[in-house]
Amino acid sequence: MSLQQIDAGMLSKMFLAGAKNLENKKEWINELNVFPVPDGDTGTNMTMTIMSAAREVTELGDAITMQGLCKAISGGSLRGARGNSGVILSQLFRGFTRRIKEEQTLTIPILAEAFDKAVETAYKAVMKPKEGTILTVARGAAQKAEELVEEGCTDMESFLSAVIKHAEYVLSQTPEMLPVLKQAGVVDSGGQGLIAVLSGAFDAFLGKEIDLSIKPAAGQKGAEGSARENQRQAEEQMEIKFGYCTEFIILLNKTFNIKTEMDFKAYLESIGDSIVCVADDSIVKVHVHTNDPGLAIQKALKYGALSNMKIDNMRLEHQEKLFKAAEASKAGNASPADSTPSAPPKDYGFIAVSVGEGINEIFKSLGVDYIIEGGQTMNPSTADILEAVEKVNAKTIFILPNNKNIILAANQAAELTAEKDLFVIPTKTIPQGITAVINFVPDLSPDENEANMLSEIGNVCTGQVTYAVRDTVIDDKEIKKGDFMGIGDDGILAVGSDMASVAGDTVSGMLKEDSELISIYYGSDVKEEEAESFRAQVAERYPDCDIELQYGGQPIYYYVMSVE
């Protein structure tokens, strides 16, 4: 007879299996993104969210209580939440665990109630819940569960199986609810991620053999070293996906606690694989396979000076020196030398999420205290934002997420902060962020400033020019892989194979009768002369507008533009 109740030990296994399954399907889920832009990776965001929780669950060891497990799942996913679907996933977990934490074992009715609580919590976290998304899939599952309870279902296995089947059915219907999905010929990626978690968990319940090892926080379990070694060698037999083996040592000049380590590794995971990251009190050894070693190095430089750097082209050498330090040391337990600011806090501080050295400079020149690198390719987590909040010594802090996929994580950070007043100005684009900070008036109260900024960002139209990563159809426009696309606030404004004319059409799509100023921030892949000639072209076409060209230095987006 199969299991009829789920205890903490089983639930922990199921959770890890769910996390693992999501991770395995990550790339596939990424490809479900509607917009064929090289960013906004739902699979990656959800995986990083759940992995943050999985690590905390793994750290519980064998003595698992329902209380402790719930705390690890809820807290870990909350802190690790990235991207909208990641935040929603974390809220689902939060609601779910809130219902079950007092229980010893879970029965079918309890599970049904917990699903319901999960859905309720997640819907509340989103200001304007949209149907045809992960929320709809979760609600479908919860409703099915309730139905099954009412029908008197008593067999756990058939209960779980029926719930997941129904969730899959709801997922298959998402294109009918969201036209953008239908046109692009995909189902909702967040919903697909949730199914991956549920089916992984179900496999564990059925007792299927699953590798539950979660990439541990470094140096935690020496015994796993050899297993990982094998795995790495196995990977090498396969096609090399990431071409440069990158190794270095960081000589720390900042605290590198579990949280920073987690974030750093999460970042490395986003740019490569085969990650080893071992920290002790003063140094961190790092190993990663990546296609862009520069990114790893840049990120590492934030924590200290680098030494023993070595970068090999594995595609050429197909041979790699393995980093042997797994058992070297213990994870550097956070030295609680908290940078308690001795200076009295100032009244106002600003945190902006930004990418590109030019744009970072602009934000800094406008008085932004702290820049969180990220945005397009990398959504910062709630923990990243909390860390930034810690570093800004001000009573009131305005946060500019500058990306619609980061707003929820920022809101979550605001909820988790007690000692400082956090105002999240829901800026969806870099130009909105710039306008918000420009309109800040130090003499006004926080509420007045918030109101001003909110009303001003409403007057900014943004357009961004990038390239398509695959063929698709959006807004009735056929897009070929490699095409240039101009994306406005409400969808695609222009598509074509000539960048300058796509950028030009994007501007005309944004312009209104009373527009006064066109700002153009050109990216790292655009030459200055190219940008200048584009500016001249725009100036000729719109003689009544002021035009301002600035170096943004952002990756992926050739031009980020705004019209005010």
Next chain:
Amino acid sequence: MSNVAIVTDSNSGITQAAGKEMGIFVLPMPFMINEETYFEDIDLTQEEFYKKLASGADIATSQPSPESVMKLWDSVLSEYDELVHIPMSSGLSGSCQSAMILAQDYQGRVQVVNNQRISVTQRQSCLDAKLLASSGKSAKEIKEFLEADKFNSSIYIMLDTLYYLKKGGRITPAAAAIGTMLRLKPVLQIQGEKLDAFAKARTTNQGKSIMLNAIKGDIEKRFGGMTEDKHIWLQIAHTANLEEAHAYREEVLEHFPGYDVHIDALSLSVACHIGPGALALACCRKIQV
């Protein structure tokens, strides 16, 4: 009842012609342009001034000479018992300080008002003084009244460019606070002695709405809110920007229906530091006589 005259300088925006009509004596401010001296509204019109400013001429402001001040006073006092002298803000010029010293030789017949007004708000002070004089107040009483009332006004000025502010070097703290890579339109505030950066805008419309909100805030917080009796004077001032000023008046009236909104050119001593294309919004609380 003594017979009290009102004297001001051309920073009030009151032209010689308007002064005659209103019964207010206006002392023209001298300018040094390429080392030649001109007097505002006497041998230097607004148009000529902006032409010279645009041509990059070296323009310097200076105080009225003691001689010119005393000459005007003497001639006024030959007809009047007393006079109230309302110079431009002591925070922006030494004119007030000098006038106070000169006044010591007039046995109390000349009362110099140090109420830190400029342009449209200085003009309003002159009108208020006129009203007080006609209600029988002495020069000393008028001076005391206006000085007690000095903070009941507020001015915000949006600049079209930072160029002149930087060039002049006179208002450095404000300029320094707004130094940035982006082209911005700074909004300055004149409040008592202080002329400083208040906020910044990217576009004219943003700047206009910042000023409007700031004035609304001042009225709400400092002047007892918007009331039925419309106890606030509103003013718009500009530098070579009359058309925009008229358009702005329409916008302001949408927020303050039925209010008086006076438009004036900003005085040239302010204009030479901020350049053409600036727009200002000001308010004064109406006095209770």
